[in-house]
Amino acid sequence: MEVARELNYRVDKNAAGLRSRHSNTIALLLFEDSSTDESQINPFFLSMLGSIARAAAASDYDLLVSFQQLSNNWQGRYEASNRADGIILLGYGDYLNYGEKLRALDEGGAHYMIWGPTIEQHDGRSLGCDNVSGGRQSTEHLLSLGRKRIAFLGDNSPGFPEFRARYFGYEAALKTAGIEPDPSLQRDAENSENAGYIAVQSLVLGGADFDAIVTCSDLIAIGALRALQELGKHVPEDVSLVGFDDIPAASYVNPGLTTIRQDTLRAGAMLVDNLIGLIHERSVASALIEPRLVVRRSCGGHPR
Amino acid sequence: MEVARELNYRVDKNAAGLRSRHSNTIALLLFEDSSTDESQINPFFLSMLGSIARAAAASDYDLLVSFQQLSNNWQGRYEASNRADGIILLGYGDYLNYGEKLRALDEGGAHYMIWGPTIEQHDGRSLGCDNVSGGRQSTEHLLSLGRKRIAFLGDNSPGFPEFRARYFGYEAALKTAGIEPDPSLQRDAENSENAGYIAVQSLVLGGADFDAIVTCSDLIAIGALRALQELGKHVPEDVSLVGFDDIPAASYVNPGLTTIRQDTLRAGAMLVDNLIGLIHERSVASALIEPRLVVRRSCGGHPR
DNA sequence: CTGAAAGCGCTTACAG
DNA sequence: CTGAAAGCGCTTACAG
Structure with missing residues (x-):
């Protein structure tokens, strides 16, 4: 040795x-x-x-x-x-x-x-x-703040089982609160800022009525935030926003992003x-x- | 085959x-x-x-x-x-x-x-x-905006040759502009938000007079930004701030961080x-x- | 150009 | 328990 x-x-x-x-x-x-x-x-x-x-x-x-x-x-x-x-x-x-x-x-x-x-x-x-739990937690948080018209951004098709599970959690929380999920408030979005940005534009330009957004990722949420601000919507006054993941950027954006931490x-x-x-x-x-x-x-x- | x-x-x-x-x-x-x-x-x-x-x-x-x-x-x-x-x-x-x-x-x-x-x-x-060039570019940018009292955040000792080179670039740009670098405007900082935060506190609480800051990294700059804002200094109105690296966070903070992209x-x-x-x-x-x-x-x- | 042999440096299974 | 041998699956150097 x-x-x-x-x-x-x-x-x-x-x-x-x-x-x-x-x-x-x-x-x-x-x-x-x-x-x-x-x-x-x-x-x-x-x-x-x-x-x-x-x-x-x-x-x-x-x-x-x-x-x-x-x-x-x-x-x-x-x-x-x-x-x-x-x-x-x-x-x-x-x-x-x-x-x-x-x-x-x-x-x-x-x-x-x-x-x-x-x-x-x-x-x-x-x-x-536990994506179902994550989706439920973010939705319940918004409900507890008095939000009722909660949009959902994320592709909830079977090809994206994680986003889909988050959607199920969102749906379950709404139903528990006696609110029927409104399909017109859901938009497919893959995990990117751009997808979130486009989804919010589609929501707002389509005349959707919403006071909060649950998103499937912080990246989507950050894109959504940018779109909201450009369209003159104040976050959180006009629209509350929740992300998912808690990536570093979540704490850097303004306002800081409430999110589901993995x-x-x-x-x-x-x-x-x-x-x-x-x-x-x-x-x-x-x-x-x-x-x-x-x-x-x-x-x-x-x-x- | x-x-x-x-x-x-x-x-x-x-x-x-x-x-x-x-x-x-x-x-x-x-x-x-x-x-x-x-x-x-x-x-x-x-x-x-x-x-x-x-x-x-x-x-x-x-x-x-x-x-x-x-x-x-x-x-x-x-x-x-x-x-x-x-x-x-x-x-x-x-x-x-x-x-x-x-x-x-x-x-x-x-x-x-x-x-x-x-x-x-x-x-x-x-x-x-080219760290010397990077330090020079950020300093020249500030000078071109009329800033004169430019602080420097980053450990410029021989143990940190990259930060040191950035300091040399800063120094060179100042001298070219006819400004003698003021050692009381330099603070050692390692590459972290916390170091930037503390360095700005030390600068402000020490009564230093400055209208701009060159930093050795975006992380330092982001910490510095937070400290400036908490101390009631407006960026960029009261103090201009430049980072280094161009990490993703640089574009998320508010105001967006001008920086040296690698x-x-x-x-x-x-x-x-x-x-x-x-x-x-x-x-x-x-x-x-x-x-x-x-x-x-x-x-x-x-x-x- | 083609094909068989050697051997890289280990670890493991086995003989003593 | 100890020590020598076999062999893992390749690639390369060499013989034909």
């Missing part, structure tokens, strides 16, 4: 991996919407990246990071070639497209964890925040822990992480 | 790496200031991470990402163990501490690129933005290209990337 230290000996990773059949490496695949421009990575996933990197390091795993298009052919690239022992999939995007890819991973016997939607057939291999630190740690469990063939359960309301100034009523 | 395709054959990375003595992998080490809290990663480096990931993928290299403390023992972990063919080092932090680490890398024959300061002894292995897309691509050059024993030159002024509302004079 002393001599080894003197000679600065290091175990050759390739040789060790070849013999022992594992690499002690996790591959993190980030899927970007093809719509977003190159330089802009979703800040929420960036925050997840940080906590995943920390969690992997804590478990002595190396982390391979790669940005992908969902359409790319990435299924075999990592585990089949023994580059990584397991894969973490991060990204919105149409989950219907995932089906085929996940089947390919399954067939290859790959170990993987998906962040986001709870997928029935992939029990234990998905982890997400615990990325916990999420990253659980993704890594569960994946390592799967790698070691332990049985692992899917789980939901509870998000929580963070009150700033965009809804009024509460001081910062 | 057909059979291989049918059987979904993949080359085993470990075996290939063992035999051919290279891994086609780059390790990206991000150094965090011990001072910043866990969850908050410098947004500028996060943006670099994105462009490095893209550039590595474009050159068919895998990217290993790791967050480190500068004090950790990371020198041998990557290249000596054949995990990676080369290393990219990203981070502020006291570069005086780097010396020893870099020597260890050199002794091990490692290939590496450092982002940031130009280090004489490591020609070709460092790449940075071209992270180009920087990431050049870091990767130069590193691959070093790996292939090609000779590579150090370079400076020219930053450019982005005008928003925090200096006044110019409309958004």
Whole structure:
């Protein structure tokens, strides 16, 4: 050992991996919407990246990071070639497209964890925040402030199960309050400022009557805020606004954005822990992480 | 080839790496200031991470990402163990501490690129933005708006060569305008909102007379902005403010932050290209990337 | 140009 | 419990 230290000996990773059949490496695949421009990575996933990197390091795993298009052919690239022992999939995007890819991973016997939607057939291999609860919390907050005509921005189609679950929470909160959801107050929006901006324009220019907006992400909310302000609507006086995620930008905009905070630190740690469990063939359960309301100034009523 | 395709054959990375003595992998080490809290990663480096990931993928290299403390023992972990063919080092932090680490890398024959300061002894292995030019540009912008008493926030000691270079640019611009830099208008600040906040408090509470501030980063500027506003100073009416980096938050704060934009897309691509050059024993030159002024509302004079 | 052999540096399974 | 041997799956250098 002393001599080894003197000679600065290091175990050759390739040789060790070849013999022992594992690499002690996790591959993190980030899927970007093809719509977003190159330089802009979703800040929420960036925050997840940080906590995943920390969690992997804590478990002595190396982390391979790669940005992908969902359409790319990435299924075999990592585990089949023994580059990584397991894969973490991060990204919105149409989950219907995932089906085929996940089947390919399954067939290859790959170990993987998906962040986001709870997928029935992939029990234990998905982890997400409780989106229904998040949608309910933001809606209840607006209701508690006396708002009644609450719009919803986010694509609630089956291809976007996370946004859809948030919509279900919104719907449930309204119904509990005796309010029937009004479809004319819903607008599809993907996760971008621009989508939020356009959705609000469509709402206002379409003559919709609303006093609050629940959004599916802070990015959408920030775009919505900009549109509202340009159209002469005051936030929160005329319209209350709630985001989702609590990305750093949420606290920088004016007024500060009330939002639903996702615990990325916990999420990253659980993704890594569960994946390592799967790698070691332990049985692992899917789980939901509870998000929580963070009150700033965009809804009024509460001081910062 | 057909059979291989049918059987979904993949080359085993470990075996290939063992035999051919290279891994086609780059390790990206991000150094965090011990001072910043866990969850908050410098947004500028996060943006670099994105462009490095893209550039590595474009050159068919895998990217290993790791967050480190500068004090950790990371020198041998990557290249000596054949995990990676080369290393990219990203981070502020006291570069005086780097010396020893870099020597260890050199002794091990490692290939590496450092982002940031130009280090004489490591020609070709460092790449940075032209910080002197950046500091000069922001100061000249303020001078052109009629500002005369321009404060400077950022640690300008030798341990922080990037901030120091920005200070030199500030100094040069002032002298060219016939103004002698006033040391009582300079405050050390590390790269954080909190440091900017405290520095402005110290300036104002110390009775300093200033009508503009040049900062070494957007994070510092955002903290400074908050302090100014809390102390009843209007930006830009009473005090003009310039940031550095152009992180996403710069456009979210109110007023939008005029800043010096670093071209992270180009920087990431050049870091990767130069590193691959070093790996292939090609000779590579150090370079400076020219930053450019982005005008928003925090200096006044110019409309958004 | 083609094809078989050597060997990269480990870890594990096995013989003593 | 200890120590020597086998072999992981490639790529390269070499023989034909």
